[in-house]
Amino acid sequence: MIEVQGLTVRFAGVTPIDDMSVVFPDGTCGLIGPNGAGKTTFFNVLSGFVKPAAGTITAFGQNLLKVSDYKRARWGLRRTFQTEMAIEKLSVYDNVALIHEHSGAKRATRKDDVLKAIEFVGLETAPHAKVGGLGARERRLVEVARAVVGKPRIVLLDEPAAGLPDEETAHLAQVIQKIPGEVGALVILVDHDMSLVSACCETTAVVDFGKLVASGPTAEVLRDEHVMRAYLGTETPIDDSESGSGVGAAP
Amino acid sequence: MIRGLVIAVLLVIVVAAVPKLVGADWITTFTSVAIYSLAALGFGVLYGRVGMISLGQIALLSIGCWIGTRLAYATAIPFPLLLLVVGGIVCLIGVIIGLPALRLSGLYLALITLMFAGATTVVLGATQFPNGGHGFLGYTSNSSLIGLNAVRRPAMATSDVAYYRYVVIVAAIMFLIALVHVAGKPGRAWASIRESEPAALAAGVNTVKYKLWAFGLSSFMTGVAGCLLAAQIGEPRAITFQTQDSLTLAATALIGGIFSLWGAVVAGLFNQLLPFIFQAQWGFNPNFLLILFGAGLLQVLLTAPGGLTEQFPKDMANLGRLVWRGVRRLSPPKKEPPESAKETTEEPT
Numbered sequence: 001m002i003e004v005q006g007l008t009v010r011f012a013g014v015t016p017i018d019d020m021s022v023v024f025p026d027g028t029c030g031l032i033g034p035n036g037a038g039k040t041t042f043f044n045v046l047s048g049f050v051k052p053a054a055g056t057i058t059a060f061g062q063n064l065l066k067v068s069d070y071k072r073a074r075w076g077l078r079r080t081f082q083t084e085m086a087i088e089k090l091s092v093y094d095n096v097a098l099i100h101e102h103s104g105a106k107r108a109t110r111k112d113d114v115l116k117a118i119e120f121v122g123l124e125t126a127p128h129a130k131v132g133g134l135g136a137r138e139r140r141l142v143e144v145a146r147a148v149v150g151k152p153r154i155v156l157l158d159e160p161a162a163g164l165p166d167e168e169t170a171h172l173a174q175v176i177q178k179i180p181g182e183v184g185a186l187v188i189l190v191d192h193d194m195s196l197v198s199a200c201c202e203t204t205a206v207v208d209f210g211k212l213v214a215s216g217p218t219a220e221v222l223r224d225e226h227v228m229r230a231y232l233g234t235e236t237p238i239d240d241s242e243s244g245s246g247v248g249a250a251p
Numbered sequence: 252m253i254r255g256l257v258i259a260v261l262l263v264i265v266v267a268a269v270p271k272l273v274g275a276d277w278i279t280t281f282t283s284v285a286i287y288s289l290a291a292l293g294f295g296v297l298y299g300r301v302g303m304i305s306l307g308q309i310a311l312l313s314i315g316c317w318i319g320t321r322l323a324y325a326t327a328i329p330f331p332l333l334l335l336v337v338g339g340i341v342c343l344i345g346v347i348i349g350l351p352a353l354r355l356s357g358l359y360l361a362l363i364t365l366m367f368a369g370a371t372t373v374v375l376g377a378t379q380f381p382n383g384g385h386g387f388l389g390y391t392s393n394s395s396l397i398g399l400n401a402v403r404r405p406a407m408a409t410s411d412v413a414y415y416r417y418v419v420i421v422a423a424i425m426f427l428i429a430l431v432h433v434a435g436k437p438g439r440a441w442a443s444i445r446e447s448e449p450a451a452l453a454a455g456v457n458t459v460k461y462k463l464w465a466f467g468l469s470s471f472m473t474g475v476a477g478c479l480l481a482a483q484i485g486e487p488r489a490i491t492f493q494t495q496d497s498l499t500l501a502a503t504a505l506i507g508g509i510f511s512l513w514g515a516v517v518a519g520l521f522n523q524l525l526p527f528i529f530q531a532q533w534g535f536n537p538n539f540l541l542i543l544f545g546a547g548l549l550q551v552l553l554t555a556p557g558g559l560t561e562q563f564p565k566d567m568a569n570l571g572r573l574v575w576r577g578v579r580r581l582s583p584p585k586k587e588p589p590e591s592a593k594e595t596t597e598e599p600t
Contacts, residue, residue, distance in 0.1 A: 047453050073455025085450035087442050089510070098439040102455030146454070 001025055002064075002154065002186065007055030009041055009210070016041040017052070018210035027180050028187040030197040030204035030218055038210040039190045040082060043156050047079055048072050060153055074104040076153030078146070078185075080160055086142040088132035092118060095131055096145050105150040117149035120182065121175050137168045144175060152185040161193050173199045194222065266419050270412045280527040282415045282483050285422040288519030289476035291504040292429055292512065293469035298501075299509030300433060301465045302445035303352050306497045307364035310371035311348075311470050313492035315341045315477020320487055321381040321389050323402045330405035330482070334421065337478040338471040345470020346463050353459055368497045375489040382486065401485030418479050425472045426512055432468060433512070441465055499544060506547045508558025517559055 002024040009017040016038040031039050044050040046057065048069030057064045059077075067075050078099070087095050096114045105113060118127055121141040125134060131142055140160055147155045157176065161169040173196050179187050191197055197204060198218055205215035206227045214224040221227060270278055290308045297303045319337045322328070328336070351363050383399045384391030391399075408417035432438055440461040443451040451458055481487050503521040508514030521544070526537035555562035 047449075049449055049452070069452045070455055070457050073453060077453075079453050081447075081450060081453075085447050087439075087446045087450075089442050089445070090439060094439050094442075098443055098456070099454050101436055102440070102457075104455075 001060065002188075003056075003058045005056045005058075007042075007045065007057065008053045009038070009045060009050055010053045016210050017045070017207075020055070020207065020210065020212050022205050022212050022215055024186060024188055024205070025203060026186050027203070028176060028189060028201045030201035030221075031188055031190045031207065032192070032194075032197060032204060033207040033213070037207045039207060040158060041210075042207070043079060043158055043188075043190065046072075046077065046154070046156060070102075073099065073102060076103075076151060076185075077156070078148070078152040078154070079156035080140075080143045080147055080158055082158045082162065084136075084139050084143050086131045086134075086139045086146070088130070091128045091130055092123065092125055092134075092138075092142055092145075093127035095142050096149050099146045100149050103150045103152075113149055117145040120148055120178070121145045122171060136163055140164065140172065141175070144172070148179060148183045148185070152183060155179055155183070155185045155187045157187060157189045157191075159191050160189070161191055161196050169193060169196055172196070176200045198222065262419070262423055266416050270415060275411055276527075276531060278411050278415045279483075280523055282411070282418050283480075283523040284516075284519040285415075285418045286476045286480050286483065286519075287500070287522045288515045289422055289425050289479075290473050291500055291507065291518035291522070292426065292515035293473040293476075294501060294504045295509045295512070295515050295518075296429060296432075296441075296469045296472075297465055298504075299511075299514070300438065300441040300445065301462060303349075303356065303462065303465065304361045304501075305348075305352075305364040305466075305469070306361050306501055307348060307367045307371075308469075308473055308500050309492055309494075309497040310368035311341055311345060311473040312477045312480065313371060313375055313489075314344060315474035316481045316484075316487050316492070317375065317380060317477075318474070319478030319481035320402050323481065324381055324383045324389055330403070334475050334478050338475040341474025341477065342467045342471035345466045345473070348470075349463050349466030352462055352466065365494070365497065369494045372489075372492060372494045375492060378489075380487045380489055402481045402487070404482045414483065418483070421475065421479060425475060426515075429468070429472070429512060437461060437464060437468075499541070502544045502548045506544065506551050506558055508560035508562075510557055511560040513560040514558050 004020060004022045004024075007017050007020045008015065016036075018038075020038070020042070031042065033039055041050060045052050046064065048067070052065065062075065064072070064075075064077075087098070090098070093114055096117050097110060100110050100113055101107070115127065121144045123138060123141045123145060125138050131139060134142070144157070144160060147157070160176070161172055164172065176187060176189060176196075177200055179185055187200075189197060189200055201218045203216060204218040204221045206213040206221060206224070214221050214227050216224075269281065273281075290312045293311070294305065294308045297305045315337050318340050319333065322333055322336060326333075348364065348367055352360050355363060378388050379390040381389030382391065383389065384393075404414050405417055408414040433441075440451065440456045443454055443456050444458055444461060448458055484491065500518065500522060503518040504514060506521060507517030525540055525543075529535040529537045529540060551558055551562075
């Protein structure tokens with residue numbers, strides 16, 4: 001469980017996160033909001049790239065803000081990025097092994113763990129293939145494999161389905177759904193694809209202008225009046241079967 | 252496995268056969284090629300692997316040469332130990348120079364390191380190289396002073412040919428050390444820093460440690476190269492090291508290919524062999540090479556970012572395919588069997 005209390009981030013005159021308090025229970029949690037709402041900034045605070053002006057983050061009893069940035073991977077924090085960051089010059093295996101060897105996992109189990117992570121995400125590509133020669137889907141899956149290798153406690157997925165067609169997003173949804181059960185990590189998923197969020201997340205938090213608008217079970221949150229107004233700009237409830245990409249249209 | 256075998260055979264040829272095939276001036280040039288390949292290797296590790304551009308390689312080479320010369324005159328330590336000590340000292344200096352790289356990158360880091368190269372040239376010019384004189388600097392302009400010997404070489408390699416072999420073997424060891432780094436944990440960490448520093452941090456890479464490690468390794472190899480150069484020249488002079496040489500080294504390293512260790516060998520050949528051929532063999536002014544390097548760099552940056560070591564095999568493969576197509580076109584087409592024969596085979600009665 002992650003408990004965020006009174007989190008505030010300021011960049012000069014801008015406050016991308018403003019006194020935000022939220023709890024992410026175990027399992028897969030969604031974090032949604034319009035562009036500029038503060039979602040990626042929140043991930044950057046969790047990763048240690050941004051120092052908050054105020055507030056605390058307690059994850060599994062540990063004050064996460066006390067852990068220095070690069071040591072958070074060793075602690076068990078993993079993340080993917082909005083713009084996919086798999087390393088082109090390295091092979092699929094080396095991309096995943098990099099995380100394993102810097103996260104304090106045992107060297108003896110490296111090969112097995114890395115190959116298991118590649119298999120877990122359903123990547124059919126040969127492990128020795130260079131990432132530079134892979135397509136967008138494979139590269140996204142390499143990033144997810146990097147996030148689940150070893151023994152992660154928290155996996156942050158920042159728009160993992162961006163730019164993927166529907167059938168590939170469906171495969172990604174299956175992979176994300178398996179993470180809490182098989183890997184044992186708490187997942188926070190940021191995405192604009194509501195069908196992906198609905199399919200994967202038991203609970204969802206909605207932020208807007210750096211403030212928490214709503215949080216709770218995903219189905220309830222997506223029908224919340226404030227969420228409609230703030231995030232979707234409409235008061236029509238979302239109907240997944242009609243929404244196509246998942247984002248409801250204004251009447 | 253096969254690649255390792257090919258490299259071993261090549262090394263044997265370079266060490267054993269080359270001295271029997273070429274003259275003394277070529278051997279001296281090839282010794283310089285091996286030494287400058289190490290300096291280019293240092294540049295390649297920093298820029299090709301970590302993405303940090305350093306234009307101070309020749310300055311570090313000259314510092315290695317200075318320290319090597321000074322220690323060779325002042326002490327009687329065995330030559331291999333001398334190489335290690337000089338490499339270690341230059342490694343420390345390199346790490347200190349690398350400190351700004353923790354905050355700066357790209358053009359700013361390039362400028363800082365170039366300024367360092369310029370400052371080194373000025374200091375070396377003012378203090379001269381040690382020549383066996385007394386005092387802290389070990390330099391005297393009094394040519395009649397006893398003890399103005401050339402910088403000593405290892406006892407087992409005093410002749411030019413033996414020293415050439417010694418330098419090639421030391422260079423091969425340095426390349427092996429670089430290869431072990433690149434293929435292992437540091438290489439993966441460097442690749443992640445090069446791709447994206449935030450992503451590297453998120454992967455658990457201690458970016459400070461690995462950046463300084465790269466500077467340390469690069470400087471160690473360049474320091475060893477400097478010490479080898481001191482013993483090769485015998486009487487090093489400040490004029491041997493010009494600030495613009497750092498730029499030429501960077502250009503030739505890029506032309507050779509910074510993503511491959513072979514690129515450093517090509518850079519060494521371009522840096523030392525081409526001027527020798529131009530000047531000593533053909534009688535041209537080697538400064539014309541700057542124009543050639545400029546054009547080559549432009550070509551590489553526009554069409555082949557991987558440099559010659561990546562592009563040359565591709566070009567050869569394309570040429571091979573072109574020749575094969577031409578041969579097939581020129582060869583007479585096979586005769587079709589007569590229609591009646593076809594029918595007989597298809598419908599036996």
